[in-house]
Amino acid sequence: MAARLASxxxxxxxxxxPARAQRATSARAWLASLALPAVLRVPLVRAxxxxxxxxRDSSEAIRALAAAAAATLDGASRRELERLxxxxxxxxxx
Numbered sequence: 001m002a003a004r005l006a007s008x009x010x011x012x013x014x015x016x017x018p019a020r021a022q023r024a025t026s027a028r029a030w031l032a033s034l035a036l037p038a039v040l041r042v043p044l045v046r047a048x049x050x051x052x053x054x055x056r057d058s059s060e061a062i063r064a065l066a067a068a069a070a071a072t073l074d075g076a077s078r079r080e081l082e083r084l085x086x087x088x089x090x091x092x093x094x
Contacts, residue, residue, distance in 0.1 A: 001027060002044055002065055003084055005051035006058045010091055017052070024052035043068040059088035 005023055008015040015023070027048040036044065043065040050061035066073070066081040073081070 001030075002047035002051070002062065003081060005048055006062055006084060006088060008051060009055045009058055010087055021052040024048050027051075039068055040065075040072075055088040055091040059085045062088065 005020070005027055007013050008020050008023065028045055031041065031044055031048065043061070047058070047061040047065045050057040062081055062085040066078055066085070070078060
């Protein structure tokens with residue numbers, strides 16, 4: 001979910017800021033309804049919130065989420081999040 005939100009900062013899926021803000025708000029409400037471990041809840045909410053901001057913010061939040069969830073993610077999932085964070089960081093320099 002966090003990766004999908006963050007991908008809206010990059011082409012070809014790029015969304016306008018108001019749409020990203022609405023999605024982030026909805027994601028935050030949905031996350032609040034889930035029973036998540038605290039170690040994952042905070043990074044997930046931060047990643048959702050960062051998706052409404054700049055690519056650099058989202059890159060940092062995705063990296064933090066990947067680190068927090070490392071023990072529960074398989075290698076392919078961790079690499080996917082790292083690639084997304086790299087793409088967001090590269091997009092932040094544009």
